[in-house]
Amino acid sequence: MRDLIDIWVGVQAWLFETLVSPVLFHFGLMAWYEPGYGAVEFVMLGVVQIAVIAIGMRFFERRWPLEKSGKDDDLIMVDRIYTVLNKLGLIPLGIFILTYPLVQEIELAVRSWGYMPPRLERLLPWIGDNALISFLVYFVLYDLAAYWLHRGQHAFGWWWALHSLHHSQRRVTVWTDDRNHVIDDLLITLGLVLFSQLVGVQPGEYVIILMVGRLIESWSHANVDMSFGWLGDRLLVSPRFHRLHHALSTPGERHIQNHNFAPVFPIWDILFGTAIYDAGTRPTGVDDAAVDADNGRGWLTQQVTVFGRFVRALLPRFSRRASAR
Amino acid sequence: MNRLSIAALALSLVTSGAARADSVLVLNSEEASYSILSRSTRTEVARLPVGREPHHLILSPDGKEVLIGSTATNELLSLDIKTGERKRVVKGILDPYHLGFSPDGKWFVTAAYRLDHVDIYHADGFRLAGRIFIDGLPSHIAFDTESKTVFVTLQQSGRLAAFDLATQTLKWNVPVGNAPAGVVMLPDDKRMLVALTGEDRIVTVDPKDGSVKGSLQTGKGAHNFFPKGDGRHYFLSNRIEGVVSLIDTKDEPKVVGSVRIPGGPDCMDITPDGRELWVTQRFLRRVAIVDIDTMKVVGNVPVGKSPHGVFMLKSTATVTAGTGVPVRAASTAVDPK
Numbered sequence: 001m002r003d004l005i006d007i008w009v010g011v012q013a014w015l016f017e018t019l020v021s022p023v024l025f026h027f028g029l030m031a032w033y034e035p036g037y038g039a040v041e042f043v044m045l046g047v048v049q050i051a052v053i054a055i056g057m058r059f060f061e062r063r064w065p066l067e068k069s070g071k072d073d074d075l076i077m078v079d080r081i082y083t084v085l086n087k088l089g090l091i092p093l094g095i096f097i098l099t100y101p102l103v104q105e106i107e108l109a110v111r112s113w114g115y116m117p118p119r120l121e122r123l124l125p126w127i128g129d130n131a132l133i134s135f136l137v138y139f140v141l142y143d144l145a146a147y148w149l150h151r152g153q154h155a156f157g158w159w160w161a162l163h164s165l166h167h168s169q170r171r172v173t174v175w176t177d178d179r180n181h182v183i184d185d186l187l188i189t190l191g192l193v194l195f196s197q198l199v200g201v202q203p204g205e206y207v208i209i210l211m212v213g214r215l216i217e218s219w220s221h222a223n224v225d226m227s228f229g230w231l232g233d234r235l236l237v238s239p240r241f242h243r244l245h246h247a248l249s250t251p252g253e254r255h256i257q258n259h260n261f262a263p264v265f266p267i268w269d270i271l272f273g274t275a276i277y278d279a280g281t282r283p284t285g286v287d288d289a290a291v292d293a294d295n296g297r298g299w300l301t302q303q304v305t306v307f308g309r310f311v312r313a314l315l316p317r318f319s320r321r322a323s324a325r
Numbered sequence: 326m327n328r329l330s331i332a333a334l335a336l337s338l339v340t341s342g343a344a345r346a347d348s349v350l351v352l353n354s355e356e357a358s359y360s361i362l363s364r365s366t367r368t369e370v371a372r373l374p375v376g377r378e379p380h381h382l383i384l385s386p387d388g389k390e391v392l393i394g395s396t397a398t399n400e401l402l403s404l405d406i407k408t409g410e411r412k413r414v415v416k417g418i419l420d421p422y423h424l425g426f427s428p429d430g431k432w433f434v435t436a437a438y439r440l441d442h443v444d445i446y447h448a449d450g451f452r453l454a455g456r457i458f459i460d461g462l463p464s465h466i467a468f469d470t471e472s473k474t475v476f477v478t479l480q481q482s483g484r485l486a487a488f489d490l491a492t493q494t495l496k497w498n499v500p501v502g503n504a505p506a507g508v509v510m511l512p513d514d515k516r517m518l519v520a521l522t523g524e525d526r527i528v529t530v531d532p533k534d535g536s537v538k539g540s541l542q543t544g545k546g547a548h549n550f551f552p553k554g555d556g557r558h559y560f561l562s563n564r565i566e567g568v569v570s571l572i573d574t575k576d577e578p579k580v581v582g583s584v585r586i587p588g589g590p591d592c593m594d595i596t597p598d599g600r601e602l603w604v605t606q607r608f609l610r611r612v613a614i615v616d617i618d619t620m621k622v623v624g625n626v627p628v629g630k631s632p633h634g635v636f637m638l639k640s641t642a643t644v645t646a647g648t649g650v651p652v653r654a655a656s657t658a659v660d661p662k
Contacts, residue, residue, distance in 0.1 A: 002627055005610065013588050013608040021565050025545055030504045030523045031462075031481060033564075037589075037608060112419070112440055200377060200397070205356075 016040045039089060045211045046087035053083065053218050057174040066225045066281060072171045075295050079175035082299065086178040095186045103193055120199065138201050139209050140265060145195040147268040149188055150261040161313035165306045167257065168294040170285040172246045176221040177214065181306045216264050225281060233277060234266055241266060247282040348638040349603060351612055352379040352393065353629025360628040364596060367614065367624050376402055381423050381634045386430030386448060391636060394421030406638065415451050419444065423465050427472035432490045434475045436463040443477050445493045455493025459486060467508045467517065469532060478505040478519060485519055485535050499535035501528055507549030511574055512556050518578065520547040520561060527561065529578060541578045544568045551593035560602060562590040569604055571620065584620045586613050594635045605632040
C-alpha cells in the first residue's frame with residue numbers, strides 16, 4: 001500500500017513542482033500554493049476516474065448492453081465532453097474559484113463567533129480511532145446531504161429547470177452522471193462543501209469520498225440491467241435501481257422520477273419513502289418536448305438553452321413577457 | 326494489527342524511558358493525526374488521531390507537555406512529555422495556527438492564520454489578554470529576548486508587524502517583501518531574519534522599527550528557520566526550490582551549506598545529539614533525515630498526509646538560539662496553506 005502511495009504522491013509532487021508551483025511563484029500567487037497542490041491531485045483522480053469509466057465500466061456496457069445501439073447513439077458524445085470537463089477539473093475549478101470566497105467568508109464568520117461544528121468524534125470517540133469507520137460514517141452522512149439536495153433538484157421548478165438537463169438524455173450510460181448545467185453543479189457543490197464543513201469532513205477524506213461517490217454514481221447510470229441482489233440493492237445503488245429514477249414517465253407512472261434519489265446508499269430512499277424496486281425495464285428521458293430538445297445539442301448550446309429555461313422558471317413574469325412577444 | 330492495538334503499543338513504547346528518548350512527533354495536517362516515529366529504527370511506530378488540521382506544536386514553559394494547535398477545532402491538545410499520553414484540552418483558542426511562549430514564559434501568543442488576528446494570552450491559565458485583528462494572514466511569530474515584543478509576519482500583505490505584549494497594541498507594521506513567513510530573532514537581539522516565501526531570499530530586519538537592513542538569496546520559496554544550536558547558524562527551508570540552506574549569521578548572513586529536499590520541505594527539528602536534522606516533506610508525506618556534518622540526506626520516514634510540525638520528544642530541554650536565548654515560539658514553519 002505504501003508503495004502505491006509513494007508512486008501517487010511522487011507523480012503528484014513532480015507535476016506540481018514542475019508545472020504548477022513555478023507558475024504560481026512567478027505570478028505571485030503563493031496564496032494558492034497549497035490549494036494548487038490539491039488541484040493537481042484532483043486532476044490525477046479525474047484521469048483515474050475517466051480510465052475506470054472508459055475501460056472498466058464501458059466493458060460491461062459493451063458486453064451486456066441493456067439498450068442496443070441505435071439512432072440515439074450520437075447523443076452520448078456530448079456526455080463524454082461533460083465527463084472530461086468535470087473529471088479533469090475544468091468545471092470544478094471554475095466552481096471552486098467562484099465559491100471559495102463565499103465558503104471562506106461563511107467559515108470564518110462561524111469560527112469567529114467561536115462556534116465549533118458538532119464533530120462526530122466528540123459524540124462517538126471510537127470513530128476517530130478507525131480510519132475506515134471514520135471514512136464510512138462521513139461518507140454516509142455526505143450521501144444523506146446529497147440525497148436531500150437531489151430531492152431539491154426535483155422539488156423546485158427553477159432547480160428542475162437546471163436539473164432537467166441531466167434527465168433529458170434518452171441514452172443513459174456511464175457518461176451521463178456529469179451531464180449537468182454548471183449552475184446546477186455550482187449549487188450542489190456549494191451545498192455539499194458547506195455540509196462537509198458543518199460535520200467536519202477532513203480535506204483528505206473529502207477528496208476520497210468525492211472520488212468513490214462519483215464513480216459509484218457513474219456506474220449507477222450504466223446501460224446494463226444489473227442488480228446487486230435483494231440485499232445488495234438495499235445497500236448500494238445499482239444500475240437497475242437508479243435507472244428507474246431516469247425512467248420516462250407515462251400516464252400510469254407519472255411521477256416515477258420522484259423515486260430512487262439516493263446517489264450511493266438506497267437506505268435514504270427506503271427511510272424517506274421514495275424507494276421503488278422493479279425489475280421491469282423502461283425507456284429513459286423526459287416527457288417534455290422542450291426539455292427533450294436538449295438532445296442533439298452541443299455542450300455550449302445546452303448550457304445557454306438551459307440557462308434560459310432556468311431564468312424563465314425563476315422569473316415567471318419574464319417568461320410571460322417573452323411569451324407575449 | 327488494528328489501529329487500537331498499534332496505539333496501545335505506541336503508548337506503551339512512549340511510556341517507557343527508552344522509547345521516550347527515541348521518539349519524534351509529526352503532525353499530519355490533512356488527516357487530523359500525529360505520527361510517532363522512532364529515531365533509532367527510522368520508522369513510524371504509530372499514527373493517532375488529533376483534532377482537525379493540526380499544524381504546529383510547542384513545548385510548554387515548564388517542559389512537561391507538548392501543545393498541539395488544532396486549528397479547525399479552536400483548541401490546544403496537550404501531550405505529556407514523559408508518557409506521550411493526552412493530558413488535557415484547552416478550549417477556546419481560536420485558530421491556533423502558529424504558537425509560542427515568550428522567553429520569560431509569561432505570555433502565550435497565537436497567530437490565527439485563517440481568522441486574521443493575533444491573540445496574546447497570559448500563559449498562566451491561557452487567559453486572553455488581547456486580540457488584535459490585522460489583515461494579511463498572520464503566520465509566524467517570534468519574540469524579543471526581553472519578552473516585551475512579539476513579531477508576526479503577515480503572509481498575504483507582505484508585512485511584518487510588532488506588538489507590545491504588555492499592552493497588546495501594535496507598535497509598527499511595515500512591508501518587508503513578498504509573502505513573509507518564518508521569522509527569527511538573532512541572539513544579539515538587534516537583527517531579525519525574515520524568510521520571503523514569495524521570493525527567493527531572506528531579509529535582515531531591524532527589530533526597532535522593522536526596516537530592512539539586508540538581503541540574502543537562498544532559494545525559491547524561502548520559508549522557515551530552525552536554529553542549529555550554536556548561536557550562529559540557522560537552517561532555512563526553501564519550499565519551492567526544494568532545498569534546505571544552512572545560513573551563517575555572523576556578520577552579514579551568508580549561505581554556507583545546502584541540501585536538496587524535494588517535496589516542499591517545511592518544518593525542522595534536530596536530534597538531541599545535534600547530528601541529524603529532520604525535515605517534513607509536505608507533498609511527499611515523508612520526513613527527510615539530514616546528516617548535519619555532511620549535509621546529505623541519510624534516510625526518510627513515511628508518515629501521513631501533509632506532514633507539517635515536527636518535534637523531538639527528547640528535546641525537552643529548551644532549545645537555545647545562541648547565547649542562552651530560549652526560543653519558545655514553535656520552531657516549525659508555517660506554509661501558505
